[in-house]
Amino acid sequence: MQEFSRTFDVDAPPDRVWKHMRDVERWNEWTASVRGIKIFGGGPLRIGSRALVRQPKLPPALWKITELNDGGRSFTWISVAPGLLVTARHGVAPWGAGSRATLSLGYQGVFAGFMARITRAITERYLDMEAAGLKKRSERPA
Numbered sequence: 001m002q003e004f005s006r007t008f009d010v011d012a013p014p015d016r017v018w019k020h021m022r023d024v025e026r027w028n029e030w031t032a033s034v035r036g037i038k039i040f041g042g043g044p045l046r047i048g049s050r051a052l053v054r055q056p057k058l059p060p061a062l063w064k065i066t067e068l069n070d071g072g073r074s075f076t077w078i079s080v081a082p083g084l085l086v087t088a089r090h091g092v093a094p095w096g097a098g099s100r101a102t103l104s105l106g107y108q109g110v111f112a113g114f115m116a117r118i119t120r121a122i123t124e125r126y127l128d129m130e131a132a133g134l135k136k137r138s139e140r141p142a
Contacts, residue, residue: 001087002106002107002115003104004116004123004124004127005127006104006128006131007102008100009100009101010099010101010134010135010138011139013098014092014094014099015073016138017073017092022075025039027133031129031130031132033056033129034053037051038052040052045065045068047067048065050065053079055126063077063078064078072091073093075089081111084110084115088103088104088106089102089104090103099138101135
């Protein structure tokens with residue numbers, strides 16, 4: 001698997017970070033790496049939820065929630081294409097007086113190495129943008 005990851009500390013309680021992380025349809029409010037996310041069928045995230053993710057410079061992608069742990073404050077979703085499985089994990093845990101969040105994106109399959117190479121720069125940039133945006137949104141007073 002070819003994987004990219006960011007782990008960062010947030011000066012906010014895990015429940016606040018999780019609230020913003022879990023509310024995927026509002027990500028475009030705090031990161032320019034997302035134009036919009038639409039959950040098909042509406043409602044909160046749940047295992048099996050499907051979402052259309054639109055990002056600048058990338059084709060729209062269909063993602064499916066495969067793991068969701070509200071108690072553990074994490075979720076995983078996948079996007080599938082011929083010869084390629086993309087897995088993204090998002091999680092937050094208590095850390096000191098605040099939180100530690102992790103965002104990761106991994107490629108598996110015949111085209112994993114190729115996709116990781118050609119998307120490395122944009123993937124790294126978007127992970128940085130998402131980490132900075134989530135941190136800023138979570139640390140902002142309610």
